[in-house]
Amino acid sequence: MSVPRYGDLPVIEALGLPHAWDVWGREDNLGTLNHLTSARVAAAAAEIATGQRFALSLPSDLIDPPLFGRKPMTRDVFAGSRNEWDERFDSVYPQAASQWDGLLHVRAREHGFWTGYTGDPPDAGGRLGIEHWSHGITGRGVLLDIDALRRARDDWDPLTPEIVTAADLREAAAVQGVEVRAGDILCLRYGWGAAYRGLDAAGRIAMADTPTFAGLEGSAEVAEQLWNWNIAAVAADNPAIERAPGDPAVGSLHRRLLPLLGFALGELFDLDDLAAACRADGRWSFFLVGVPHRVPGSVASAANAVALR
Incomplete structure (x- = not known):
């Protein structure tokens, strides 16, 4: 099907933000995962060339x-x-580590969640729960190494609120010589995981007290670029894909992407070893498999993701 360009989407006047609630219908539960057609998933299997596997x-x-x-x-x-032997887990927060944010995670104020659903998650009755994604977030993955791009250009620190722009995304793809295609699962490496591992106990406590990190700008330009690429999902190695703290004058990328555009978002992905392998042979695409848990009505899931090259 033909998907409208970002500039052609209708706007919620009270928010001044475009929405895609009618692109796949008001009963849709998949959002941008609709781009993962059977043909695209089958074609993506050709990305497996060496048999390397990365958690x-x-x-x-x-x-x-x-x-x-x-x-x-x-x-x-x-x-x-x-x-x-048996075991029991308590205080399990699916969003505390590597995760997928589902469509019940963020709402656009009184205008609702994805497709305009205005109820609360406990009352969703089968709408928008992440179990609708449990068949797999599976397809061609592309990694953009923002950390490498920015370190070559300026004093980049992924533990500060540096912004990554739409132009940065395009430049990274051009420098790496990789094409972002419709249906891709875009993975953004900011270097946050490696930087966090380097923190001492005091640094980790400070990060928990006031989360501060680099990431995508919350702008319309970034949302437009991601939407117009027709990608199926975005995942990053930082805790929120966008930077924190954000700029209220620019707005929240989560609000633009989740409730209004229906994006599947992955956070806190471990991309360092995968990036090293991609860098070694210059091939930045791979086959990605993520399997959200099948918990009815859930707002998020552990990532359960691997990459195969």
Whole structure:
């Protein structure tokens, strides 16, 4: 089907922001994952050339203390019988580590979630829960190494609120010689994961108290670029895809992308080893598989993602 360009989308006048609620119909539960057609997924399998496999999820206990006021996960391992062991997890926050943000995560104020749904998540009755994505966020992945691009150009620090613009995205693709295609899963490496691993205990506590990091600008220009690429999802190695703190005068990229444009968003992805492999042979595309959990009505899921080259 033909998808309208960003500039042709209708605007919610009270917000001054465009929405795509009628592109796939008001009962849609997939958002931009509609771009993952069977033909595109089948074609993406050709990206597997060497058989290399990369886990894209961070260790579950790496982010410590957890960000955004979440509690640490606890794990109890106990004997189920004389010869069997079992375990129980408590305080499990799907968004505390590598994750997919679902379409019930952010709403556009009183105008609603994706497609204009205005109820609260507990009352959604099957609408917009992340279980609709559990068949797989699967297709051609493309990695843009923003960290490498910006370090070659200026004093880049992924632990400061540096902005990444739409022009940066285009430049990174051009420098790397990779084409972003319709249906792609775009992965953005800011270098946040490596920088976080380098923090001492005091630095990690400070990050949890006041999360500060580089990321995409929350602008209409960035939303336009992502939408017009017709990509299926965006994932990044930082905690929010966009920078924090953001600029209220520019606006929230989450609000533009999730409730209004229906984007699948991945956060806190572990992209360092994958980037090193891509850099070694100059091939920045791969086959990506992410499987959100099948919990009805869930607002988010652990990433459960791997890349195959």
